Amino acid sequence: MKNLKSLAIALFLAAGVSVNAQTKKIDVKASTINWVGKKVTGQHSGTVNFKDGAVVLKGTKLVGGTFTVDMTSLTATDLTGEYQGKLNGHLKADDFFGTDKFPTSTLVIKKIGSKAKNVYAVTADLTIKGITKPVNFDLAVNGNTATTTFKVDRTKYDIKYNSASIFSAIGDKAIDDEFELAVALKF
Template sequence: MKKTILSIALVAVFGLTASASAPNEDEKKPVKVSESTVTWKGYKVTGEHNGSINLKSGFLEMKGKKLIGGEFVVDMTSLTCNDLEAGQGKEKLEGHLKSADFFGVDANPNSKLVFTSVKAMNENSYTATGDLTIKGITKPVTVVVSMFENKATATIKVDRTKYDIKYGSGSFFDDLGDKAIYDEFDLVVDLAL
């Protein structure tokens, strides 16, 4: 009887120890915000502009070494234009991009991307479908994500008109001539994990 009780006690202790030390396969890897960058590029008939936006928070969800999800928030109030210097219209362009004509950052200080599904393209690359929220409007987007060690890069093409950003769009206004601004802009996100 004593051997049976001792055997049950040992099985219980070792069983609990084994299950407590078993690794959790799903992991949320936080993004190192200060080491990560979000850059944008917008196009118009007569050229282009580029700049950056600060990442506010984010994580990638992993199952072992495989990407399965993620969520990111950017601070739209930090939007800057990098291709112009002070005195060349930099402040005017940044102010206009932050206005209601474009991103309306006073009413919508953050934008957000949440992955809803992720499919592996190969060992290091994924196609992620997600919900992108800009100006309080959420639409589905497709993102290509590449991962190497403690870094991830995501590229995305965004149609601004889907988020009620129609200023200067040839899709909505006639006779814009060389003042037309193309509907799509590019985002490149470099994440440090």
């Protein structure tokens, strides 16, 4: 009887938590991901699109989220024509993101801490090319929007092409190991 009573209390408390949490799907058309990749001789920038995603809120407080990115939508926006096509093809090839084998990447929020009013310190699992590694970033939530900027070390996801940390004699052909993502969510 005591175990039954404990189970009933646990179920009641769990139900109360789930009732208070609200999952809000992101608007994939209005949400954006902009990227910047730097190299010794300059940089390239572009976009990649969300496939789907959602944030989980308890009242106005962020408590979770899961996002899927359509890696096949990866495109450079700083180039046009033939040069854009060449760069896009190279970024989608196996020595970068291998989008034929890995058409999506995911980010799953694992831990959230409050940093300031409406700003959260987030730890998430980022999966690129089937490899999952933790990433940390600050996420600002304001109404039905959230924004963040953070860097990703591509070498942790087996993207080693022209990495100076791996190929020390690469010289001016080196590409930075980290690329930057600027994310704006609408939900």
